[in-house]
Amino acid sequence: MNSIFYIAASVAVLSSVMAITNRNAIHALLYLIISLLSVSVVFYILGAPLIAALEVIVYAGAIMVLFIFVVMMLNIGMEEEIEKGWLTPKMWIVPAILAAILMGIFIYVLKVFHTETTGTEIISPKDVGVSLFTTYLIAVEIAGVLLLAGIVGAYHLGRQQKKVIHRFLVKDGSDKKEVT
Secondary structure, three states: OHHHHHHHHHHHHHHHHHHHHOOOHHHHHHHHHHHHHHHHHHHHHOOOHHHHHHHHHHHHHHHHHHHHHHHHHHOOOOOHHHHHHOOOHHHHHHHHHHHHHHHHHHHHHHHHHHHOOOOOOOOOHHHHHHHHOOOOHHHHHHHHHHHHHHHHHHHHHHOOOOOEEOOOEEEEOOEEEEOO
């Protein structure tokens, strides 16, 4: 199991580096999905199948698909030459190799965990809930406050101030300018 752990961890590190250094947004997001899937394998090997499933469902499934849709909507006016360049093998061979390694690890780990006992303790959802709301209650509350602050900050940044245009005055926020 140690070798599987190191292979999954190296796939996670390599795909994370590729996600950071890639110039194409879609390819960076695909590398990030591979990284999140390999982190879920690491969680599964360490005896936390609930966290591994949440990693796949929430992060690799929902949030990454949302990111991909947003990037695809923002790149409406892309040229066809750039899109044809994405179909060359040098653009998809590395993610395909990383995904194949990860798929092999998934199949092997699921096969081993169902046929033999490993000696790791399985963490149940009840244990996670009890731990979050007893031992780590302050951390959960701080994370909630930070998320609320992020929502309020995003609202204030996205809010546009109303411009009042008068015949002689333009009001933009608090300052008044005379129009000539």
